[in-house]
Amino acid sequence: MSRFRRLGETGRAPIRLTIDGAEVWALAGDTLMVALLANTAALRDSEFDAGRRAGFCLMAACQDCWVWTEEGERLRACSTEAADGMRIVTRGTAWRIDAS
Amino acid sequence: MADRRVVVVGAGPAGTRAAERLAAAGLRPVVIDEAALNGGQIYRRQPAGFTRPAEALYGFEAGRARAVHGAFEALSGLIEHRPQTLVWHIYDGALHLLCGTKAERLPYDALILATGATDRIMPVRGWTLPGVYSLGGSQIALKAQACAIGAEVVFMGSGPLLYLVAYQYAKAGATVAAVLDTSPFSASVKALPALATRPAMLAKGIYYTARLALRGVAVHRGITPVAIEGDDGVAAVVWRDAAGRERRTACDAVGLGYGLRSETQLADLARCDFAFDPIARQYLPVTDQDGRTSTPGVYLAGDGARIQGADAAELAGRLAACAALRDLGHSVPAAEFASLRAALAPMAQFREGLDTAFPWPAHFAAGFADSDVVCRCECITAGDLREVALEKGAPELNRAKALSRVGMGRCQGRMCGPAAAEVLADALGVPVEQVGRLRGQGPVKPLPIATEIVG
Numbered sequence: 001m002s003r004f005r006r007l008g009e010t011g012r013a014p015i016r017l018t019i020d021g022a023e024v025w026a027l028a029g030d031t032l033m034v035a036l037l038a039n040t041a042a043l044r045d046s047e048f049d050a051g052r053r054a055g056f057c058l059m060a061a062c063q064d065c066w067v068w069t070e071e072g073e074r075l076r077a078c079s080t081e082a083a084d085g086m087r088i089v090t091r092g093t094a095w096r097i098d099a100s
Numbered sequence: 101m102a103d104r105r106v107v108v109v110g111a112g113p114a115g116t117r118a119a120e121r122l123a124a125a126g127l128r129p130v131v132i133d134e135a136a137l138n139g140g141q142i143y144r145r146q147p148a149g150f151t152r153p154a155e156a157l158y159g160f161e162a163g164r165a166r167a168v169h170g171a172f173e174a175l176s177g178l179i180e181h182r183p184q185t186l187v188w189h190i191y192d193g194a195l196h197l198l199c200g201t202k203a204e205r206l207p208y209d210a211l212i213l214a215t216g217a218t219d220r221i222m223p224v225r226g227w228t229l230p231g232v233y234s235l236g237g238s239q240i241a242l243k244a245q246a247c248a249i250g251a252e253v254v255f256m257g258s259g260p261l262l263y264l265v266a267y268q269y270a271k272a273g274a275t276v277a278a279v280l281d282t283s284p285f286s287a288s289v290k291a292l293p294a295l296a297t298r299p300a301m302l303a304k305g306i307y308y309t310a311r312l313a314l315r316g317v318a319v320h321r322g323i324t325p326v327a328i329e330g331d332d333g334v335a336a337v338v339w340r341d342a343a344g345r346e347r348r349t350a351c352d353a354v355g356l357g358y359g360l361r362s363e364t365q366l367a368d369l370a371r372c373d374f375a376f377d378p379i380a381r382q383y384l385p386v387t388d389q390d391g392r393t394s395t396p397g398v399y400l401a402g403d404g405a406r407i408q409g410a411d412a413a414e415l416a417g418r419l420a421a422c423a424a425l426r427d428l429g430h431s432v433p434a435a436e437f438a439s440l441r442a443a444l445a446p447m448a449q450f451r452e453g454l455d456t457a458f459p460w461p462a463h464f465a466a467g468f469a470d471s472d473v474v475c476r477c478e479c480i481t482a483g484d485l486r487e488v489a490l491e492k493g494a495p496e497l498n499r500a501k502a503l504s505r506v507g508m509g510r511c512q513g514r515m516c517g518p519a520a521a522e523v524l525a526d527a528l529g530v531p532v533e534q535v536g537r538l539r540g541q542g543p544v545k546p547l548p549i550a551t552e553i554v555g
């Protein structure tokens with residue numbers, strides 16, 4: 001299930017990413033947040049309750065859109081450009097301790 | 101004099117005009133912005149490869165957007181632009197920067213902070229569900245990425261941006277399920293005389309509202325939010341109408357916001373004095389009419405000083421640059437100061453009108469259930485805050501922060517700060533100014549674990 005809806009600008013070149021191991025398509029020029037939320041419903045688990053999170057401010061202020069690469073690098077999805085071949089993890093990361 | 105380093109933080113309308121004025125005086129300012137592209141918030145640019153014309157992105161403001169972007173481009177070679185660079189601390193006359201994973205120290209002789217604003221948020225039960233975004237964030241999705249935050253969107257809160265973003269969404273082809281404004285219609289009537297000081301702005305507001313009506317978008321005023329509902333994402337907004345009836349609007353996304361709050365953390369780190377501003381209900385850095393702060397060599401301009409909108413930001417940016425130039429020993433014509441000050445004067449009155457028309461609903465804080473989440477970073481509830489106020493004796497925000505961790509999480513109080521102050525003030529039964537303000541602390545945003553110091 002996707003969360004964001006594209007309303008235009010869909011003529012851009014396609015790029016390919018994986019989310020939790022599954023391959024998805026996005027568009028060159030997407031932020032990582034858009035590339036992910038055009039394909040899936042959330043970005044990460046909340047550390048403090050049972051909920052999932054999908055970002056909030058989109059302007060690099062709230063830090064609620066952190067995701068992880070398979071290698072364990074933390075990325076702020078709203079201010080990172082999506083790139084072909086990115087491999088992103090949105091669930092139960094082993095690196096959560098570092099998150100504070 | 102040629103060696104003096106003047107640094108401008110922020111490449112929005114205020115920072116652009118400041119840099120332009122400094123360059124015109126023969127200086128080569130450093131312009132730092134965390135964003136990849138210049139433009140700031142209102143004139144935020146879409147990435148390369150996007151094709152929508154300025155009219156589609158900025159509407160009535162297309163001409164101004166082009167002018168501000170053009171002014172910045174004309175500075176190429178005359179300024180040192182450092183995009184994608186965060187100022188994360190200010191200490192001892194130097195900025196601490198982060199670009200990628202590289203950290204660096206940059207001393208300055210004069211500093212103009214044009215750091216803009218973020219949404220002012222009043223939480224509502226369910227606001228941490230996936231699908232709830234800030235109102236400004238909803239606009240960024242559309243403006244910078246041509247996306248809507250969902251298939252059926254409710255815009256809830258208050259302020260002129262509520263109507264503007266709803267209009268922009270509807271025009272771009274999104275489904276707007278409702279506009280839910282907490283301000284009563286009577287407040288707009290009361291604000292009319294002040295709003296009429298800028299007739300063109302008032303006319304735009306009326307235009308957006310009329311267009312929404314024409315498109316059949318339901319607009320409700322004087323509402324009270326009850327909850328955002330859903331299991332693993334937004335499914336509906338529950339609210340009470342002006343007559344007190346409970347209603348439910350199905351949707352899969354909510355854009356939430358109540359005007360803007362100035363981004364003042366850097367001014368705090370630069371040790372500027374603050375004072376309570378009763379209109380903004382926020383502690384703001386104290387400046388003279390030209391943007392000088394209490395810290396010599398540090399100036400403020402634009403929304404980061406006080407929320408007055410983009411046109412005022414351009415004027416204030418230029419004025420702050422004039423003040424910095426004069427203080428550095430450059431001659432600046434008195435007439436330039438006079439005309440900029442005169443042009444800024446009506447902006448303040450209009451701003452007061454907006455706050456009258458769309459008041460911050462401070463009283464909602466008293467209505468939160470103890471289990472309602474105030475801090476979304478660490479799920480700190482209204483009950484947690486009331487407990488530190490009443491049982492642990494926290495008399496002000498920084499004590500409440502130490503005891504409850506409110507404002508200590510990854511957003512450093514940007515999202516919860518204004519509401520946390522209201523909850524605390526309500527619990528203690530004191531005016532909100534008495535609970536003080538969260539002190540800014542470096543780093544203002546979390547640094548990557550792999551940060552490498554290069555200078």
Ligand SMILES: Cc1cc2nc3c(=O)[nH]c(=O)nc-3n(C[C@H](O)[C@H](O)[C@H](O)COP(=O)(O)OP(=O)(O)OC[C@H]3O[C@@H](n4cnc5c(N)ncnc54)[C@H](O)[C@@H]3O)c2cc1C
Pocket residue numbers: 059109110111112113114115132133134135139140141142143185186187188214215216217218219235236237239240261264360363366401402403404408409410411413544
């Ligand atoms: C999301 C959003 C949308 C808006 N949309 C509209 C609109 O459509 N119409 C309207 O009339 N008004 C709008 N406004 C109001 C708008 O803020 C002002 O009109 C105008 O953009 C203010 O200009 P400014 O130069 O003061 O700040 P901004 O344009 O906000 O620019 C500030 C810049 O400073 C940078 N910055 C901040 N802190 C740091 C740091 N620590 N390190 C490095 N860089 C930093 C930011 O990245 C940003 O680019 C909006 C505001 C927001 C927040």
